[in-house]
Amino acid sequence: MAHMDATALLLSRIQFGFTISFHIIFPAFTIGLAAWLTVLEAMHMRTGRPVHQALFEFWLKIFGVAFGMGVVSGVVMGFQFGTNWSVLAKMSGPIQGPLLSYETFTAFMLEASFFGVLVFGRKRVPPWFYLFSTAMVSLGTTLSAFWIMTNNSWMQVPVGYVIQNGDFVPDDWAKIIFNSVVWSRFPHMLLAAYLTGAFCVAATGAWYVLRGDNYAESRVMLRMGLFLAALVIPLQLLFGHLVGDYVHDYQPAKFAAIEGRWHDEQPASEVLIGIPDPATESNKYEIKVPILGSLIASSSLTSKEVGLADFAPQDRPPVLIPFVTFRIMVGCGLIMLALAWFGSYLSIKRRLRRNRAMLWAIFLSFPLPFIAILTGWYVAEVGRQPWAIYGLLRTADAVTPFLTAPAAMTSLVLFGAVYLFIFSFGTFYIYRLLRAGPTRLVATPPHGASPNRPMSLADQDLIQSGYRTAGE
Amino acid sequence: MVLFWVALLAISIMIYLLLDGFDLGVGMLFGIAGSEADRDTMLDTVAPVWDGNETWLVVAGVILWGAFPIVYATLLSAFYLPVIIMLLGLILRGVAFEFRHRAARFRWIWDASFVAGSLAASFMQGVTIGALVQGLKFTDGVYAGGVFGWLNSFSVLCGIGLCLGYALLGATWLVQKCQSSVRDTARRQIPVLAVAVMMFLIAVFAHALIENLPIMHRWLDRPYLFIFPAIGAVAAAVLASSILHRNDRWPFAAVAVIFGTAFGTLALSFWPYMIPFAVTIDQAAAPHASLAFMFWGEGLFVFPLMVLYVAIGYRVFRGKVGGPAGHS
Numbered sequence: 001m002a003h004m005d006a007t008a009l010l011l012s013r014i015q016f017g018f019t020i021s022f023h024i025i026f027p028a029f030t031i032g033l034a035a036w037l038t039v040l041e042a043m044h045m046r047t048g049r050p051v052h053q054a055l056f057e058f059w060l061k062i063f064g065v066a067f068g069m070g071v072v073s074g075v076v077m078g079f080q081f082g083t084n085w086s087v088l089a090k091m092s093g094p095i096q097g098p099l100l101s102y103e104t105f106t107a108f109m110l111e112a113s114f115f116g117v118l119v120f121g122r123k124r125v126p127p128w129f130y131l132f133s134t135a136m137v138s139l140g141t142t143l144s145a146f147w148i149m150t151n152n153s154w155m156q157v158p159v160g161y162v163i164q165n166g167d168f169v170p171d172d173w174a175k176i177i178f179n180s181v182v183w184s185r186f187p188h189m190l191l192a193a194y195l196t197g198a199f200c201v202a203a204t205g206a207w208y209v210l211r212g213d214n215y216a217e218s219r220v221m222l223r224m225g226l227f228l229a230a231l232v233i234p235l236q237l238l239f240g241h242l243v244g245d246y247v248h249d250y251q252p253a254k255f256a257a258i259e260g261r262w263h264d265e266q267p268a269s270e271v272l273i274g275i276p277d278p279a280t281e282s283n284k285y286e287i288k289v290p291i292l293g294s295l296i297a298s299s300s301l302t303s304k305e306v307g308l309a310d311f312a313p314q315d316r317p318p319v320l321i322p323f324v325t326f327r328i329m330v331g332c333g334l335i336m337l338a339l340a341w342f343g344s345y346l347s348i349k350r351r352l353r354r355n356r357a358m359l360w361a362i363f364l365s366f367p368l369p370f371i372a373i374l375t376g377w378y379v380a381e382v383g384r385q386p387w388a389i390y391g392l393l394r395t396a397d398a399v400t401p402f403l404t405a406p407a408a409m410t411s412l413v414l415f416g417a418v419y420l421f422i423f424s425f426g427t428f429y430i431y432r433l434l435r436a437g438p439t440r441l442v443a444t445p446p447h448g449a450s451p452n453r454p455m456s457l458a459d460q461d462l463i464q465s466g467y468r469t470a471g472e
Numbered sequence: 473m474v475l476f477w478v479a480l481l482a483i484s485i486m487i488y489l490l491l492d493g494f495d496l497g498v499g500m501l502f503g504i505a506g507s508e509a510d511r512d513t514m515l516d517t518v519a520p521v522w523d524g525n526e527t528w529l530v531v532a533g534v535i536l537w538g539a540f541p542i543v544y545a546t547l548l549s550a551f552y553l554p555v556i557i558m559l560l561g562l563i564l565r566g567v568a569f570e571f572r573h574r575a576a577r578f579r580w581i582w583d584a585s586f587v588a589g590s591l592a593a594s595f596m597q598g599v600t601i602g603a604l605v606q607g608l609k610f611t612d613g614v615y616a617g618g619v620f621g622w623l624n625s626f627s628v629l630c631g632i633g634l635c636l637g638y639a640l641l642g643a644t645w646l647v648q649k650c651q652s653s654v655r656d657t658a659r660r661q662i663p664v665l666a667v668a669v670m671m672f673l674i675a676v677f678a679h680a681l682i683e684n685l686p687i688m689h690r691w692l693d694r695p696y697l698f699i700f701p702a703i704g705a706v707a708a709a710v711l712a713s714s715i716l717h718r719n720d721r722w723p724f725a726a727v728a729v730i731f732g733t734a735f736g737t738l739a740l741s742f743w744p745y746m747i748p749f750a751v752t753i754d755q756a757a758a759p760h761a762s763l764a765f766m767f768w769g770e771g772l773f774v775f776p777l778m779v780l781y782v783a784i785g786y787r788v789f790r791g792k793v794g795g796p797a798g799h800s
Contacts, residue, residue, distance in 0.1 A: 068523075072566055075526070076559050078533050082548025083555050089548070093541020094762040101534035105770040108527055108778055167541075170761045400549040407619045411556040418560050422567045 009399045011408035012084040015415060017381075019076055021374055022419050026070030028373050031145055031190065032197020033063045034138035037118075039224070041134045045127055051216040058217070058438035059201075060118060062430055067115075069426045071107075073419070078104065084408070088388050088398035092168045095161060095176065096151055103147035110140025142190065149186040150177055155389050156380070157181045157250045168392070181250070184242035191236040192376065196369035198232065199336065201225035202343070203366035204434055206359040214437045223347055226362070229340035233333065240333070247383070248297050251390060253315060254383035256308045257322045259293060260286070268293030268305035273327065276319040281309055314386065322383040325375035332372035339365055473767060474757040477539035480775060484535055486735055487782070488528035490641070490728055495522045497642020499565055499590025500635060501661065502583070510654050511583070515569070516793045517649040522569065524785065526562060531778070538766050540756040543746045550608055550615040551600050551622055558596040565589030594638045595631040599623070602630025605687055605738070610750050626679055633672040640665040641731065644711075644723035649793055655720070662715055662723060666708070686749055690741045697740055704733035 037059055044052035078100065081089045089096075117125060117133035125133070160175030161168045170176060202225025208218035248255045256262075260271040262281045270293040274286030294303040308316055343362055346352040352359070384390055388398035495518040505511045537544040548555055564585050572582035603622035610616060643665055646658035680688045691697055707729035714722035742748045746756045757763065 068570070071523070072563055075530055075562065078530050078537075079548055079555060079559060082533075082537065082544045083552050084549075086545040086549035089537065090541050090545035093537055093544060094758045097534065097538030097541055097544070097758065098762050098766045101538040101766060102770060104530055104534045105774040105778075108531065109774060164759065169759045170765065173761070173765050400552070402615060402618070403549070403552065404619055407552055410553065414556065414560055418564060422563065425567070425571055 005403065005405050007405035008403040008408045009396055011405060011412050012399050012403065013395065015084065015408065015412045016080060018412070019073070019080065019415055019419070021377075022423060023070065023073040023077055024373065024377060025370055026066050026073065027141070027145065028193050028196050028370065029066045029200065030063055030070055031138075031141045031193035032195070032200070033059060033066065034134075034141045035194060036197045036201060036224075037063060038131075038134045038138045041131045045131055051220055054438045055217055055220060058433075062433055064119075065426065065430050065433065069422070072422070074107075076415075083411075084400055084403065085388070085398050086400040088393060091166065091393060091398075092155075092389060094167060094169050095154060098170075099147055099151040099154070099176075103144055103151070106140060106143045106147060110137055110144070114140065145189055145193070146186055149189055150179070150182050152380075153179055153182045153185050156185075156384060157246065158389055158392055168389070181246045184239055184246055188236070188239040188243050188376075191232055191239060192369065192373050195229055195232050195236060195336065196373065198225045198229040198340075199369045200366050202229065203363050206362040207434070208437060209353055210356065210359050210363060217438045219353075222343075222352065222362075226340055226343040226347055229336060230344040233337045233340055237333065237337075240330075244296070251383070252306050253308065253311045254317055254322065255297070256306055256311075257317045257319045257383055258326045258379060259297075259305070260319065260323045261293065261305060261307045263307035263309050264304060265293065265307065266304035267291045267300075267302050268297065270296060274323075276323050278319060317383050317385045322379045325378040325382070329372045329375040329379065332368045332375070336365065336368050336372075473760060473763045474539075474753060476767065476771065477535065477757070477763055478753055480771060481532060481535050481539065482739060483779075484528055484532040486732065487779075488525070488532055489731055489735060491521070491525035491528060491782075493638045493731065494518075494641045494645040494724075495525055496590045496594045497638035497640065498645060499586055499642070500594065500639050501642050501646070501658070502590070503587035506653065506657065510657070513650055513654045513793065514646060515572075517646060519569075520789045521785065523566065524782065526566065529562075535766075539758050539763055540746060540753075541758055542751060543756045546615055546747060546751070547600075547604075550617060551603070553619065554596040554600050554622060558593045558600075561589040561592035561596070563589075565593070591635065594635045598631035598634025598637075599627045601634065601738075602627035604748060605630070606683075607686065607748060608750070613750070626676075626683070629672070629675060629679065633669070633676065636665055636668045636672060637731070637734075640669055641724070641727050644727045647720055648724045651792055659715065659718070662711070666711060670708070687741055694741070697737060700733040700737040700740070704730050704737075707733065 037056060040052050040056040040059070043049075044056060081096070114133040114136040117130065118137060121130055121133065154176055157179065158168070159179050160170060160172040162171045163169070201221045205218040205221030205223075205225060208214040209222065244255075247258070257276075259268075260274055260276050260283050261268065262276075262283070267290070269288040269290045271283060271286050271288045274283035274288075276283050291301055293305055294300050297303065297305050308319065339362055343352060343358060346355055346358060386394050386396065388395045498514055498518050502511055502514050505514060533544070566589075568582040568585035568589060572579055572586065599622060603624070603626075606624060606626050608615060608617050609621055615621070640662065643658040643661045647655050647662070650658070707726045711723055711726035711730070714726060744752045744754070746753050
């Protein structure tokens with residue numbers, strides 16, 4: 001084997017982390033939005049109220065932009081396994097290749113067929129079929145996420161494979177797909193996406209109330225967003241706990257890193273905050289609660305929990321990143337819980353619209369679900385290190401062996417420049433749509449829009465709303 | 473099962489070459505268009521389809537990974553910089569496409585990105601094909617050519633050749649889809665581009681003879697392969713005649729056939745190699761369990777539906793665009 005370049009390895013890891021962090025933001029948003037659109041369309045059919053249709057048309061445009069950005073940034077992901085991680089791509093190709101090809105095919109089906117109906121079909125198909133198409137788009141985004149989670153869960157807890165000529169060959173697809181780990185991680189991701197949708201919708205509603213426009217729409221957005229979030233967060237905490245259980249059972253080193261536990265403890269305490277220091281194998285400035293560690297890890301008051309020192313240094317994940325990002329994720333979740341419950345309470349008591357402090361808090365909370373998703377993935381992926389496929393293939397052995405640091409540096413810089421450029425425009429674009437609001441947008445699809453060009457949905461409307469804003 | 477996936481891979485690549493070929497070609501011709509109105513018309517001809525066209529690259533990519541993992545891993549890593557530059561070119565041109573009409577003062581930046589992205593993606597695809605034909609350097613089955621192992625005079629020639637080929641395809645597409653000035657310009661460009669492509673093909677042939685490339689022997693060993701170049705020659709004659717007779721529909725079909733025969737010639741002269749002349753189809757194929765898993769879902773049901781959908785999509789957007797009357 002050719003000599004592996006340590007700098008090229010690090011740069012490849014940064015590049016993968018950067019491109020996938022950029023990508024995940026958009027699908028996380030669109031999965032939740034698709035579900036929200038389905039609910040709106042169902043309510044529109046049942047109640048016939050124009051507010052639901054106005055909201056549907058409005059959020060469909062935002063869905064279009066986010067979906068388009070997700071597609072553009074997703075193209076790169078399908079090729080990066082081969083360019084930078086060619087050993088992984090070859091060894092696990094017989095398993096990961098088919099899983100990710102199903103993802104592409106599912107996404108293509110969704111993009112090709114039912115999204116087209118949403119764009120052009122309002123007047124051309126019966127209402128029940130329009131609702132069905134919305135539900136199918138939602139199902140498509142959900143299935144896409146399912147294949148991604150199945151693939152990633154196989155890298156976390158590989159099952160159903162045999163090793164043939166050094167490659168991982170599928171032995172039992174049912175085991176791979178119905179892996180119990182998939183069925184705690186997939187709902188965890190799905191609920192995170194719903195939470196993202198709910199908070200973005202509620203935050204937009206709060207923004208309009210603060211500005212004093214879009215009265216009927218802001219009312220529906222605030223109520224539905226907050227109520228959904230209030231219901232989803234407890235469920236999300238439950239599934240988060242189940243994900244923690246799999247980490248505890250299958251990836252003890254990752255679990256110890258998340259907990260900041262350096263040495264075996266019985267019963268174990270729980271480190272709330274602190275700064276892990278690998279040099280001394282201890283935490284600085286730590287605050288911990290006795291026994292709580294055993295209770296969280298094993299639902300026991302007396303269990304023994306393993307520490308990082310049990311693992312050879314070359315088998316330990318980095319500690320600081322999983323430790324810190326896990327606490328940020330949980331922190332975001334708890335803030336969202338407080339906002340959703342208190343906001344729902346105020347809403348039921350009909351006091352929310354007058355409580356400007358609470359409205360500001362809800363408005364400014366929209367980054368929280370995104371931060372929670374990104375930090376949650378950092379826990380999962382950095383915590384999996386030093387393995388690419390847990391226990392089977394080290395990340396250092398998975399990288400393209402002949403990749404040089406200058407080549408990796410070139411690609412990383414190019415990706416950084418192009419992504420930041422398009423990301424700024426994409427978010428600016430979504431911001432302008434949100435600022436314009438549902439009541440200022442016209443409901444007809446613009447000339448040239450097509451299911452293959454989701455971003456084109458909003459073209460004409462922006463120009464129109466721009467004129468109107470300028471005229472005010 | 474292996475043959476099934478070879479066929480699906482070949483069909484996907486062929487669809488990609490033809491569909492993204494013409495819209496990348498339009499992207500390059502866009503750079504030398506005469507007026508703003510012409511540029512808008514040119515974009516209108518590809519607007520409803522370009523994103524869908526690019527999807528076929530991803531489809532081909534994931535089929536390659538799932539069904540022939542060694543080829544996926546080897547080629548993408550060996551062609552590191554060409555692949556990255558091609559992807560960034562495609563992203564840049566896609567986003568430029570969506571944003572250019574929204575900009576006023578800085579429209580030229582988006583226009584330049586659109587042309588540069590199209591050019592970079594086309595050139596890198598050609599370079600990749602050229603380097604594959606030339607043969608990559610392997611030691612014990614591992615690529616050993618280095619960061620610029622794909623870069624040589626032949627691959628650069630092929631890069632230029634594919635740019636010309638895509639531009640030719642793009643010009644015939646514009647003839648089919650447009651009226652008035654855009655069509656007339658494209659019609660004037662076709663003979664120039666066609667002659668350039670022919671000269672390129674002759675240059676490739678000469679290069680192959682001089683370098684005594686392995687692929688040359690395979691052509692000489694299998695004379696029946698010349699049926700493909702023969703069909704290509706007939707198509708070239710049809711192209712010439714249709715231009716002389718000012719027919720709008722035939723040029724695109726003729727160039728599409730030329731592309732098809734070139735692809736067929738290439739594929740069959742490599743057969744049964746997937747990475748010439750290092751890895752064969754059977755060596756590259758994923759185990760049966762992987763191929764069968766893909767077959768029963770995406771192979772049997774989703775793939776045919778996708779092809780059907782593309783056909784319907786092109787039917788919906790058939791006919792001419794542009795011109796003062798048609799532009800709404």
